[in-house]
Amino acid sequence: MPSVGFGLWKVDKETCADTVYNAIKAGYRLFDAAADYGNEKQAGEGLRRALQEGIVKREDIFITSKLWNTFHAQEHVKKVTRMQLEHWGIDYFDLFLIHFPISLKYVDPNHRYPAEWMGDDGKVHLEKVPMHETWKAMEELVDDSLVKNIGLSNCQGSLILDILQYAKYEPQVLQIELHPYLTQEPLVDLCKRWGIAVTAYSSFGPQSYLELGMGKTAPSLLDHSIIGAIASAHGKTPAQVLLRWATQRGLAVIPKSNDHGRLVSNLQCDGFDLTEQELAAISGLNMNYRLNDPVNIEPLLSIFA
Template sequence: MASIVLKRTQQKVTKSTCADTVYNAIKAGYRLLDGAGDYGNEKEAGEGVRRAIADGLVKREDLFITSKLWNTFHAHDHVKQITKMQLGLWGIDYFDLFLVHFPIALKYVDPSHRYPPEWFGDDGKVYTQNTPMHETWGAMEELVDEKLAKNIGLSNCQGSLILDVLRYAKYEPQVLQVELHPYLTQEALVKLCKTFSIAVTAYSSFGPQSYVELGVDKGAPSLLKHDVTSSVAKNHGKTEAQVLLRWATQRGVAVIPKSNDLGRLSANLDCNSFDLSESELAALSALNINLRLNDPADIDGRLAIFA
């Protein structure tokens, strides 16, 4: 299923362009929309969806809409509350997939006070909250029972926590969404998920690209300009972006590339029209340096979930 992401941590589809971007993506053939409460543009994304439905481009059931539970809403009583609010912003009755955005519980922030609440309190400090994952997951399962979400899953989780959730889950995680690109190949994590039939979705498929403008690319050379990527792209007459996306999809990993540009949206959609050779897949995977660009530990040492 063709997909579009509405924001990544460092770079988002802006409110002013979001409705048009969503509408144009649907018109181009995209059917999966990946959003989140933290992205701050769910209302605008919903406007794009409503326009597309009103114009007869799609029906609601043709779309697969994903959103995510932010860290400040992990307590049982807050999960359903915020999910209903997010559905209202989208203007829909259910999410096709709802993910726990990070395995991090932060102090509750009332949406009427600040939304999205982001990582910090009013004083700029990070405040954690002692809500265990089994409480949050139990509340997520209630969303399925009440038909507010068709599927539930995890994001930014490592193997030990996934195994923990599987021990008590009534509804097992259907999807794990993680940072994954040739600089961070995560082979063991992908293998674990396949073992338990958990689908893997990759974000930041272009590696440092979306982190450059904020100066948090950690000095890594661009994958879009890397000699290996460029050589493979030349072999197939494709763009470097298409090669990076195909490297993931050919491994059985879904991708959610972000773009505001209609031309790139169309090009990204064409990433499965060719196959990489085993040697090309291996050459791209050999670029792995375990470079994690989206790490909450960079915000606060107490949030080192990938330690």
């Protein structure tokens, strides 16, 4: 799995195909998708164009996607995975993650897709599906060659340790919100000890959430004086410093940008090293400031309590 990829969260359907195509031309080889993002068909169109033009081969590209909360029951996992693969126009995912450790009532894709969080009545409806059932169904995806690797997203240590007790195929990757305001060192350390790779999302912290009306209660990391001073010292952008802070510590990152210049710049974040003092200064900004928390949707979904 490449250490720097392109995240497809909030990439508009209208521009997604061109964005993926241009990102591949710029050198991106990892794309992070999900059923919930609602743009997998368009992303697949961009990939298909690059494949047809011979820019890359399928084996050159690492595609990550995710199982949404409404499909956790064993009888739904394989069906929806096949549908997502069809949307992409590919035969397998390189990595498939459980998007959240939350099971919601099934929604038929013919009725509404993506299903999102709420039912037709505007309320959240939980479903009693234990994680061991969902994980077994994920393992069957590997056995059927629909996915090469399986993993988790938005999970804490206790659930990871539980899955490790019964997993035939252990989680290969954990994807979590991680940035200097939410460093999550104990969770990262746990994953390293168990050999689980970590992918950090929302690397720019509040910046990723401003368009959603969130993240306004903390200063921008891109404008932070500490980040700016380090960027100036290395002749880099604040965004490149934030990404390098993660990748230099062995984490993968999946930033997205609709601006081609920033898209290229983000990919070039590994051409320098931060000092130990600089890494520590950035980590010192931690305030356990979590932005992506389902408790804001429904108090019963306090998975990070």
